[in-house]
Amino acid sequence: MARSRKETKAVKTNRKEELLWDKTNYIIFVVGILVIILGFVLMSGGRSPDPNVFNPDEIYSFRRITLAPIVVLLGYGIVIFAIFKKRKFQE
Numbered sequence: 837m838a839r840s841r842k843e844t845k846a847v848k849t850n851r852k853e854e855l856l857w858d859k860t861n862y863i864i865f866v867v868g869i870l871v872i873i874l875g876f877v878l879m880s881g882g883r884s885p886d887p888n889v890f891n892p893d894e895i896y897s898f899r900r901i902t903l904a905p906i907v908v909l910l911g912y913g914i915v916i917f918a919i920f921k922k923r924k925f926q927e
Contacts, residue, residue: 858923868914874907 882894
């Protein structure tokens with residue numbers, strides 16, 4: 837049997853609005869974003885005092901070529917984990 841408009845409105849107002857994620861999901865997501873930002877900060881730099889001199893040791897350092905991309909990918913992994921983590925349902 838179909839419900840009247842008043843009944844459906846009453847059912848909608850009695851329902852508690854729930855967030856998509858739990859508090860832990862948001863915390864994990866923010867940590868992931870901060871790790872990504874840290875990776876990009878590690879990747880930046882390499883400015884030479886003399887623009888006419890190229891120093892390959894600054895540009896192709898371990899920090900910029902290896903460490904920073906690993907940190908960025910780790911941050912993306914943390915964000916993906918935060919997105920797919922199921923929240924605990926409370927009644």
